[in-house]
Amino acid sequence: xxxxxxxxxxxxxxxxxxxxxxxxxxxxxxxxxxxxxxxxxxxxxxxxxxxxxxxxxxxxxxxxxxxxxxxxxxxxxxxxxxxxxxxxxxxxxxxxxxxxxxxxxxxxxxxxxxxxxxxxxxxxxxxxxxxxxxxxxxxxxxxxxxxxxxxxxxxxxxxxxxxxxxxxxxxxxxxxxxxxxxxxxxxxxxxxxxxxxxxxxxxxxxxxxxxxxxxxxxxxxxxxxxxxxxxxxxxxxxxxxxxxxxxxxxxxxxxxxxxxxxxxxxxxxxxxxxxxxxxxxxxxxxxxxxxxxxxxxxxxxxxxxxxxxxxxxxxxxxxxxxxxxxxxxxxxxxxxxxxxxxxxxxxxxxxxxxxxxxxxxxxxxxxxxxxxxxxxxxxxxxxxxxxxxxxxxxxxxxxxxxxxxx
Amino acid sequence: xxxxxxxxxxxxxxxxxxxxxxxxxxxxxxxxxxxxxxxxxxxxxxxxxxxxxxxxxxxxxxxxxxxxxxxxxxxxxxxxxxxxxxxxxxxxxxxxxxxxxxxxxxxxxxxxxxxxxxxxxxxxxxxxxxxxxxxxxxxxxxxxxxxxxxxxxxxxxxxxxxxxxxxxxxxxxxxxxxxxxxxxxxxxxxxxxxxxxxxxxxxxxxxxxxxxxxxxxxxxxxxxxxxxxxxxxxxxxxxxxxxxxxxxxxxxxxxxxxxxxxxxxxxxxxxxxxxxxxxxxxxxxxxxxxxxxxxxxxxxxxxxxxxxxxxxxxxxxxxxxxxxxxxxxxxxxxxxxxxxxxxxxxxxxxxxxxxxxxxxxxxxxxxxxxxxxxxxxxxxxxxxxxxxxxxxxxxxxxxxxxxxxxxxxxxxxxxxxxxxxxxxxxxxxxxxxxxxxxxxxxxxxxxxxxxxxxxxxxxxxxxxxxxxxxxxxxxxxxxxxxxxxxxxxxxxxxxxxxxxxxxxxxxxxxxxxxxxxxxxxxxxxx
Ligand SMILES: Cc1cc2nc3c(=O)[nH]c(=O)nc-3n(C[C@H](O)[C@H](O)[C@H](O)COP(=O)(O)OP(=O)(O)OC[C@H]3O[C@@H](n4cnc5c(N)ncnc54)[C@H](O)[C@@H]3O)c2cc1C
Numbered sequence: 001x002x003x004x005x006x007x008x009x010x011x012x013x014x015x016x017x018x019x020x021x022x023x024x025x026x027x028x029x030x031x032x033x034x035x036x037x038x039x040x041x042x043x044x045x046x047x048x049x050x051x052x053x054x055x056x057x058x059x060x061x062x063x064x065x066x067x068x069x070x071x072x073x074x075x076x077x078x079x080x081x082x083x084x085x086x087x088x089x090x091x092x093x094x095x096x097x098x099x100x101x102x103x104x105x106x107x108x109x110x111x112x113x114x115x116x117x118x119x120x121x122x123x124x125x126x127x128x129x130x131x132x133x134x135x136x137x138x139x140x141x142x143x144x145x146x147x148x149x150x151x152x153x154x155x156x157x158x159x160x161x162x163x164x165x166x167x168x169x170x171x172x173x174x175x176x177x178x179x180x181x182x183x184x185x186x187x188x189x190x191x192x193x194x195x196x197x198x199x200x201x202x203x204x205x206x207x208x209x210x211x212x213x214x215x216x217x218x219x220x221x222x223x224x225x226x227x228x229x230x231x232x233x234x235x236x237x238x239x240x241x242x243x244x245x246x247x248x249x250x251x252x253x254x255x256x257x258x259x260x261x262x263x264x265x266x267x268x269x270x271x272x273x274x275x276x277x278x279x280x281x282x283x284x285x286x287x288x289x290x291x292x293x294x295x296x297x298x299x300x301x302x303x304x305x306x307x308x309x310x311x312x313x314x315x316x317x318x319x320x321x322x323x324x325x326x327x328x329x330x331x332x333x334x335x336x337x338x339x340x341x342x343x344x345x346x347x348x349x350x351x352x353x354x355x356x357x358x359x360x361x362x363x364x365x366x367x368x369x370x371x372x373x374x375x376x377x378x379x380x381x382x383x384x385x386x387x388x389x390x391x392x393x394x395x396x397x398x399x400x401x402x403x404x405x406x
Numbered sequence: 407x408x409x410x411x412x413x414x415x416x417x418x419x420x421x422x423x424x425x426x427x428x429x430x431x432x433x434x435x436x437x438x439x440x441x442x443x444x445x446x447x448x449x450x451x452x453x454x455x456x457x458x459x460x461x462x463x464x465x466x467x468x469x470x471x472x473x474x475x476x477x478x479x480x481x482x483x484x485x486x487x488x489x490x491x492x493x494x495x496x497x498x499x500x501x502x503x504x505x506x507x508x509x510x511x512x513x514x515x516x517x518x519x520x521x522x523x524x525x526x527x528x529x530x531x532x533x534x535x536x537x538x539x540x541x542x543x544x545x546x547x548x549x550x551x552x553x554x555x556x557x558x559x560x561x562x563x564x565x566x567x568x569x570x571x572x573x574x575x576x577x578x579x580x581x582x583x584x585x586x587x588x589x590x591x592x593x594x595x596x597x598x599x600x601x602x603x604x605x606x607x608x609x610x611x612x613x614x615x616x617x618x619x620x621x622x623x624x625x626x627x628x629x630x631x632x633x634x635x636x637x638x639x640x641x642x643x644x645x646x647x648x649x650x651x652x653x654x655x656x657x658x659x660x661x662x663x664x665x666x667x668x669x670x671x672x673x674x675x676x677x678x679x680x681x682x683x684x685x686x687x688x689x690x691x692x693x694x695x696x697x698x699x700x701x702x703x704x705x706x707x708x709x710x711x712x713x714x715x716x717x718x719x720x721x722x723x724x725x726x727x728x729x730x731x732x733x734x735x736x737x738x739x740x741x742x743x744x745x746x747x748x749x750x751x752x753x754x755x756x757x758x759x760x761x762x763x764x765x766x767x768x769x770x771x772x773x774x775x776x777x778x779x780x781x782x783x784x785x786x787x788x789x790x791x792x793x794x795x796x797x798x799x800x801x802x803x804x805x806x807x808x809x810x811x812x813x814x815x816x817x818x819x820x821x822x823x824x825x826x827x828x829x830x831x832x833x834x835x836x837x838x839x840x841x842x843x844x845x846x847x848x849x850x851x852x853x854x855x856x857x858x859x860x861x862x863x864x865x866x867x868x869x870x871x872x873x874x875x876x877x878x879x880x881x882x883x884x885x886x887x888x889x890x891x892x893x894x895x896x897x898x899x900x901x902x903x904x905x906x907x908x909x910x911x912x913x914x915x916x917x918x919x920x921x922x923x924x925x926x927x928x929x930x931x932x
Contacts, residue, residue, distance in 0.1 A: 109716035145710030
């Protein structure tokens with residue numbers, strides 16, 4: 001190894017490391033019955049531990065643990081932190097007080113979405129940004145002229161998503177007193193074995209649930225404490241497949257699936273504005289300060305959008321996977337589905353997708369041409385799809401504070 | 407004094423004044439705010455000694471648009487010339503100098519073939535310059551959102567390119583536009599001095615060498631900007647040109663405030679509302695036009711937070727890196743350049759003995775160093791302008807001023823500028839001059855050197871870049887100063903640019919100021 005680099009403390013063996021294991025890896029491995037893993041960021045994460053059905057129903061009926069560690073996490077800190085955040089994202093961040101989390105979306109100057117994610121306001125001048133995609137380059141660009149520091153903390157924070165109707169009960173069993181007073185999108189620090197644990201009432205399942213963040217060396221202790229406190233509540237780890245089902249059912253967007261980050265697209269027309277993703281409520285054109293994409297989005301409001309994001313209630317039981325959408329049966333192609341599922345709790349065949357304007361208003365009908373295979377043979381059906389407004393799954397318990405006790 | 411205007415202009419360089427004059431003539435209430443005690447920016451006549459005053463920044467006038475001279479009645483307001491149609495003489499150490507007068511070459515070593523080739527070359531350049539000139543008079547087209555004027559202009563341009571130029575010349579234009587002058591000149595001519603001069607005109611003011619690709623475009627641009635490449639020395643120095651513009655502006659009703667440095671351009675609710683001066687005074691206007699460069703405007707005066715991030719990023723990447731210094735030598739008597747005809751001494755003199763020498767001089771600057779043998783563009787204004795000296799320092803009435811632009815001296819000099827390397831540069835300049843005028847050292851009575859850092863301090867030229875952003879293909883035309891902002895509008899409501907940062911760039915030209923005024927008036931008419 002190069003001595004100079006070594007002396008300068010530059011790690012030179014990073015390329016030897018093929019893939020990282022999260023601090024929850026060993027504990028998760030104990031549950032692994034099918035050996036289905038994939039890469040997320042630099043880490044390996046599980047698709048399914050045992051069966052997608054068991055795991056999905058843990059989310060909806062008991063308690064589920066999903067390893068969030070690979071999610072990109074950044075700390076942003078400094079006197080200009082609020083101004084920085086407010087310029088970065090389309091929401092009015094001055095409305096997000098200390099102790100709150102905000103779901104946000106951010107754009108490039110052309111008003112095209114780069115990513116969505118959550119911003120945790122940890123202190124007056126301190127935030128954590130969590131996102132699917134890497135953001136360091138974007139943060140760097142955004143920091144020009146702002147008195148802020150920022151750094152990536154993905155590896156320094158062990159994060160786990162704890163979702164399901166009995167999760168609050170289990171957290172109380174763990175001794176986190178008053179955790180039941182956390183409202184949706186609240187965050188709070190609690191003591192945990194001599195350290196601090198950050199608990200927020202957030203998640204990607206459309207259900208009651210929390211996200212827990214600790215230092216990596218407390219990860220296994222946290223895992224064990226959850227199972228100990230939840231031994232009567234059928235807690236189980238879940239893989240990405242069950243989570244995917246829950247998030248489509250809840251109607252949440254996934255970067256790279258329902259939209260492509262604008263900085264990674266090449267072809268014209270392949271990016272999306274927040275309006276084209278149905279995120280009108282996240283864009284505050286009149287927040288009084290400039291933010292990325294503002295001028296383009298004002299123009300889009302004036303001149304109209306190209307696409308509309310749609311949630312579809314699909315007729316029949318064949319999922320509209322990779323399906324084109326048409327204005328009529330055998331009509332003109334107007335869009336496509338991007339995420340699909342048979343939604344077990346909503347008991348509906350659902351899809352997320354896009355259509356060209358002005359199609360796809362709430363209550364409209366569009367048609368999907370669905371191809372499916374049965375023992376090598378391809379079949380095709382036309383399915384009528386109803387455009388719906390509300391998420392397919394939106395139980396009251398998601399918001400109820402304090403949550404129901406069990 | 408009112409503090410409420412329709413339009414405030416930050417910076418009273420010649421472009422700011424011209425922009426103001428046009429706007430005031432269209433009925434706007436305009437005020438120009440200039441940081442310095444006098445107007446004109448890098449177009450200035452200033453004291454060099456207590457008895458000598460001359461152009462301390464720009465010295466040759468060859469780009470000021472005739473339309474501006476007419477519109478603003480500059481001759482009525484005092485614009486005069488000390489000498490017009492200056493010939494350019496490229497100095498040779500052996501006294502066999504080369505003089506260029508339009509397309510005519512004179513000198514001992516000029517071959518008939520070179521003369522023939524040069525006439526053809528100049529004819530061709532003139533034809534190309536005419537085409538490019540069409541791009542300069544206009545605000546750059548917005549090719550992604552053509553309005554009617556753009557469409558008409560683009561048809562005219564296409565027509566001129568294809569039918570005006572003809573097939574052969576159009577091909578030639580496309581062939582040479584990305585070339586290096588080193589190769590192009592080498593292809594056409596034998597004479598080293600000629601190749602040196604062409605190379606010099608392709609790199610002046612820019613961190614380019616003779617072998618930098620795309621410098622032919624810069625040469626063409628320079629031609630297109632100039633009035634048939636006629637060069638004049640204004641009587642009273644460059645400051646007198648500004649005085650005429652100033653008077654015209656004042657007559658049109660422009661408010662003119664010097665010693666009024668703008669501290670910030672103020673923004674409320676995502677639009678410009680006015681400015682705050684260094685002394686705390688606030689002035690109100692819905693439109694603010696900046697005559698200073700884009701980086702200073704965006705990053706220092708407005709603040710990056712009032713712009714979107716990609717634009718800010720693009721702005722921080724605008725290359726600004728001055729490479730020229732200014733040398734003023736007061737001489738006890740007229741210099742002698744190895745017997746150069748005194749008439750030709752009243753013209754423009756170049757030290758650029760060959761394309762190789764231009765490239766060699768450039769090598770140093772790549773590494774943050776001073777050229778060993780710097781290139782020079784020289785005038786001796788005292789030979790034709792009686793305002794330069796107000797009595798001699800030695801009283802015998804034959805003092806002269808040698809006014810030289812010196813290249814290359816990088817703004818970002820390795821180790822930073824200090825007394826030592828400043829003295830080193832002066833020494834290298836004088837040694838270089840001695841090669842062409844062996845007895846000059848003994849005649850020097852006073853030396854003033856303005857390094858790029860001094861130019862920044864004195865004229866507010868960021869990084870010593872008098873073009874307010876390097877004139878390279880990626881920063882020209884619709885890409886100037888940054889893509890998406892080429893039409894004098896910055897992406898902040900009410901904020902505009904009118905200086906050299908904007909198309910068509912630097913030089914005492916006024917085109918940016920005039921175009922900006924037209925665009926602003928047109929925007930309002932819509
Ligand atoms: C050494 C030298 C030699 C040159 N030779 C020639 C030549 O021979 N021929 C030629 O055509 N061109 C020449 N040029 C280039 C030419 O001088 C410039 O390109 C031109 O003057 C730029 O004009 P401008 O009005 O756009 O900007 P500037 O002249 O730069 O004017 C900008 C003005 O804004 C003011 N300002 C900046 N910040 C503030 C603030 N915050 N508040 C208030 N005011 C502010 C500055 O003080 C300045 O007066 C030369 C330049 C130099 C330096």
